[in-house]
Amino acid sequence: MSVVDGVDERVRRAGRPAAGSAPVASPTAVGLDLGSGYARMWASGRALAQTASINDSLTNPVRPVRRGRISDPAGLSEVLTRLLGQQHPAVPAGAVVVACRPVLATAEELSVTRKLLDAALAPSRVLFIDTVRAAAIGAGAGPGTLLVADVGAAVTEVAVLADGSVKAARRAAIGMSDLLGPVGTEPIVHTIAEFVRDLRRDPRCRGVSASAIANGLLMVGGGAGHLALAPRTAATLGLAVRVAGKPRIAAVHGAGLAALAALRRNPSAAA
Incomplete structure (x- = not known):
């Protein structure tokens, strides 16, 4: 290690x-x-x-x-x-x-x-x-299982963290730079929601994912600062979503x- x-x-x-x-x-x-x-x-x-x-x-x-x-x-x-x-x-x-x-x-x-x-x-x-x-550490997240969504300019990642390491993760080539026209944040919200549902269903990580999801979602990255993204994600998933204090850094x-x-x-x- x-x-x-x-x-x-x-x-x-x-x-x-x-x-x-x-x-x-x-x-x-x-x-x-x-x-x-x-x-x-x-x-x-x-x-x-x-x-x-x-x-x-x-x-x-x-x-x-x-x-x-x-x-x-x-x-x-x-x-x-x-x-x-x-x-x-x-x-x-x-x-x-x-x-x-x-x-x-x-x-x-x-x-x-x-x-x-x-x-x-x-x-x-x-x-x-x-x-x-790194973002979870920088955001001051405590110990235990954690669900993190990192929304960047061109990539969106969702991961389950436990015992100081990534236990399961999903990654998509979509980010805030792809949001053009009147679509708003829906493509990002949809991506995060699908990843969370997939992690919940995956038998290889179902237990740790369930524990992390129960604790809500920590949102980081430049996209987390978009005013509509966190509330739309929370409404879609039925989860508490917390945005890091300084998500970009x-x-x-x-x-x-x-x-x-x-x-x-x-x-x-x-x-």
């Missing part, structure tokens, strides 16, 4: 120094959420950085992340360079990086991401955390907290 897989309540306490302790220099903890619409970077001791997920070309602008998958590594490298340019002081080599990954991401996709992060940040470690789990905040926890658990590995 990786360091990130073991994150629990200690993650939320990781940023609090022990009583009476003196501040000491330490490697930087970095959290990353490389979304289809925006890329965000959380680095310890620095302001949150964000930029549009688009390359630097003025004549041929391209989104390097499409539907949660890297389609243009060179373009994403340019996005990372812009994020690093917003960091003051600069992020030094040797950081511990925790990057959000979409649920059901493949090993090949993660390998491409790791190579890009190695080249851009020269980190001591790169760890991955499911975006839905919940995932990157959670990834940053996970990076802090990883760094403090094994600081020598980042020296």
